[in-house]
Amino acid sequence: MGRIITIANQKGGVGKTTTAVNVAACLAMLGQDCLLVDMDPQGNSTSGLGFDKHKCEPNIYEVLIGKAPIDRAIQKTEMEHLDLIPSNVTLTGAEIELVNIEERELQLKNVLTSIKDNYKYIFIDTPPSLGLLTLNSLVAAETVLIPIQCEYYALEGLGQLLGTITLVQGKINPDLKVEGILLTMFDARTNLSQQITAEIKKCFKDKVYQTIIPCNVRLSEAPSFGKPIILYDINSTGAESYISLAREIINRDGGL
Amino acid sequence: MGRIITIANQKGGVGKTTTAVNVAACLAMLGQDCLLVDMDPQGNSTSGLGFDKHKCEPNIYEVLIGKAPIDRAIQKTEMEHLDLIPSNVTLTGAEIELVNIEERELQLKNVLTSIKDNYKYIFIDTPPSLGLLTLNSLVAAETVLIPIQCEYYALEGLGQLLGTITLVQGKINPDLKVEGILLTMFDARTNLSQQITAEIKKCFKDKVYQTIIPCNVRLSEAPSFGKPIILYDINSTGAESYISLAREIINRDGGL
Ligand SMILES: Nc1ncnc2c1ncn2[C@@H]1O[C@H](COP(=O)(O)OP(=O)(O)OP(=O)(O)O)[C@@H](O)[C@H]1O
Numbered sequence: 250m251g252r253i254i255t256i257a258n259q260k261g262g263v264g265k266t267t268t269a270v271n272v273a274a275c276l277a278m279l280g281q282d283c284l285l286v287d288m289d290p291q292g293n294s295t296s297g298l299g300f301d302k303h304k305c306e307p308n309i310y311e312v313l314i315g316k317a318p319i320d321r322a323i324q325k326t327e328m329e330h331l332d333l334i335p336s337n338v339t340l341t342g343a344e345i346e347l348v349n350i351e352e353r354e355l356q357l358k359n360v361l362t363s364i365k366d367n368y369k370y371i372f373i374d375t376p377p378s379l380g381l382l383t384l385n386s387l388v389a390a391e392t393v394l395i396p397i398q399c400e401y402y403a404l405e406g407l408g409q410l411l412g413t414i415t416l417v418q419g420k421i422n423p424d425l426k427v428e429g430i431l432l433t434m435f436d437a438r439t440n441l442s443q444q445i446t447a448e449i450k451k452c453f454k455d456k457v458y459q460t461i462i463p464c465n466v467r468l469s470e471a472p473s474f475g476k477p478i479i480l481y482d483i484n485s486t487g488a489e490s491y492i493s494l495a496r497e498i499i500n501r502d503g504g505l
Numbered sequence: 506m507g508r509i510i511t512i513a514n515q516k517g518g519v520g521k522t523t524t525a526v527n528v529a530a531c532l533a534m535l536g537q538d539c540l541l542v543d544m545d546p547q548g549n550s551t552s553g554l555g556f557d558k559h560k561c562e563p564n565i566y567e568v569l570i571g572k573a574p575i576d577r578a579i580q581k582t583e584m585e586h587l588d589l590i591p592s593n594v595t596l597t598g599a600e601i602e603l604v605n606i607e608e609r610e611l612q613l614k615n616v617l618t619s620i621k622d623n624y625k626y627i628f629i630d631t632p633p634s635l636g637l638l639t640l641n642s643l644v645a646a647e648t649v650l651i652p653i654q655c656e657y658y659a660l661e662g663l664g665q666l667l668g669t670i671t672l673v674q675g676k677i678n679p680d681l682k683v684e685g686i687l688l689t690m691f692d693a694r695t696n697l698s699q700q701i702t703a704e705i706k707k708c709f710k711d712k713v714y715q716t717i718i719p720c721n722v723r724l725s726e727a728p729s730f731g732k733p734i735i736l737y738d739i740n741s742t743g744a745e746s747y748i749s750l751a752r753e754i755i756n757r758d759g760g761l
């Protein structure tokens with residue numbers, strides 16, 4: 250049942266959280282049961298779905314260190330088929346506390362086992378680093394969705410990320426595959442966007458999603474209202490593009 | 506002599522590297538001797554100044570773990586008054602190797618002591634996290650320059666960053682002050698930019714630089730040519746805004 254998809258890229262600000270929140274919400278709107286796990290101590294996925302991250306008890310941190318069972322950390326969102334496991338800055342503590350535990354990379358994978366079959370899709374939002382929290386997320390996942398901004402520094406970082414994924418495949422999670430590369434914040438008016446897009450498509454061919462997420466200010470307004478784009482402005486190009494991405498993911502899985 | 510200014514914000518993609526490269530280059534153009542220390546394993550400041558990060562030996566990693574003296578890691582850039590200490594992905598190793606050292610937060614401060622007086626300004630670019638590399642940079646610094654995007658998630662993270670700065674002031678670096686808050690990627694066409702800017706100015710008053718960095722595609726094109734904006738396109742609004750920021754920093758220090 251449940252497909253676990255980690256959304257990762259150590260380059261900062263490429264649209265990991267925006268993609269995690271909106272692709273999960275769009276799949277939920279299409280009737281798929283989804284869970285979003287916020288593994289970033291910034292807690293942006295948590296506030297992006299309207300939760301107060303300082304008030305959610307227990308959160309993923311307590312679950313990872315064994316202080317709470319995972320089903321008590323699951324929060325129902327305002328969307329019927331979408332649940333969340335929240336996080337906040339306490340999660341930074343896990344990077345230190347997990348370091349001395351045997352099989353520290355397997356903690357997230359182990360806690361997700363008991364609830365995995367309750368959902369069709371489980372998305373994991375990660376911080377902009379390749380530390381223990383992202384490592385846990387790559388080990389727990391079956392596939393990795395890589396958002397990438399159409400910018401030079403983002404392209405430069407892709408090699409480092411793919412290198413880390415290969416390491417994880419070699420040592421701890423041989424079944425890990427790249428689900429897809431998603432071009433985000435595409436601005437059709439600039440040469441830079443066109444050049445970077447052409448380069449990525451040349452390198453990664455059909456691994457790149459057909460759907461390209463355009464630069465759309467409605468996407469950056471929505472989090473301040475704690476809503477995914479489809480509840481904030483269903484007619485925006487941002488909403489259209491994430492709905493199209495959700496359909497593309499479902500079609501790759503063989504349709505509804 | 507040398508003022509050490511760390512550029513930090515754990516939120517990803519807010520313009521830390523773009524600010525580090527360009528404010529250092531503008532001050533160098535105005536005749537100030539500057540050093541840029543790249544403390545981010547992504548090595549974006551290093552490639553943003555035209556260096557191949559995989560070929561720079563030694564880099565800041567070898568200096569931090571005591572394998573090379575700092576003066577051998579200093580690279581001359583194509584600008585007369587601007588030097589760089591490069592980094593690359595090996596720097597991730599420092600987070601692990603430094604953990605078990607006594608006074609692990611003081612390593613960068615200690616290595617900078619011997620060269621501090623050779624420069625008027627030393628800027629430190631940091632990764633998007635509050636881990637050991639950023640901690641080292643906050644302890645080494647006299648002031649912190651905080652770039653912040655005019656976006657909701659960036660505003661949300663500011664509290665966490667100021668909390669960490671207070672912790673560092675309390676325990677290890679009592680003299681650390683906030684140099685200033687710099688608004689970046691400002692898009693005058695959107696309400697969001699106007700709202701976030703108004704909120705930040707209300708909270709932080711004269712700590713906020715007068716200079717606001719606009720969204721300017723030339724700033725994101727420049728790194729692919731390995732040049733700061735003033736060498737890539739001196740007539741762009743991006744170049745004008747960073748020159749104005751450099752003048753503002755000099756004026757706050759009492760003029761040339
Ligand atoms: N397609 C888009 N159009 C306009 N703004 C966007 C788009 N995608 C994301 N944003 C905005 O850009 C900023 C960065 O996006 P986001 O926070 O999702 O990236 P991230 O990779 O999760 O960042 P971090 O590395 O800090 O976790 C946010 O303020 C977000 O609202």
Ligand SMILES: Nc1ncnc2c1ncn2[C@@H]1O[C@H](COP(=O)(O)OP(=O)(O)OP(=O)(O)O)[C@@H](O)[C@H]1O
Nearest residue numbers: 261400517518519520521522523633719720721725
């Ligand atoms: N004022 C601006 N106008 C347009 N693009 C910008 C501007 N400032 C930065 N950029 C671009 O936005 C992206 C993010 O900027 P940058 O990499 O400097 O942020 P950062 O905070 O250093 O990111 P990280 O958290 O990954 O270290 C880069 O691709 C950069 O070229």
Ligand SMILES: [Mg+2]
Nearest residue numbers: 265266289293
């Ligand atoms: Mg995020």
Ligand SMILES: [Mg+2]
Nearest residue numbers: 521522545549
């Ligand atoms: Mg950077």
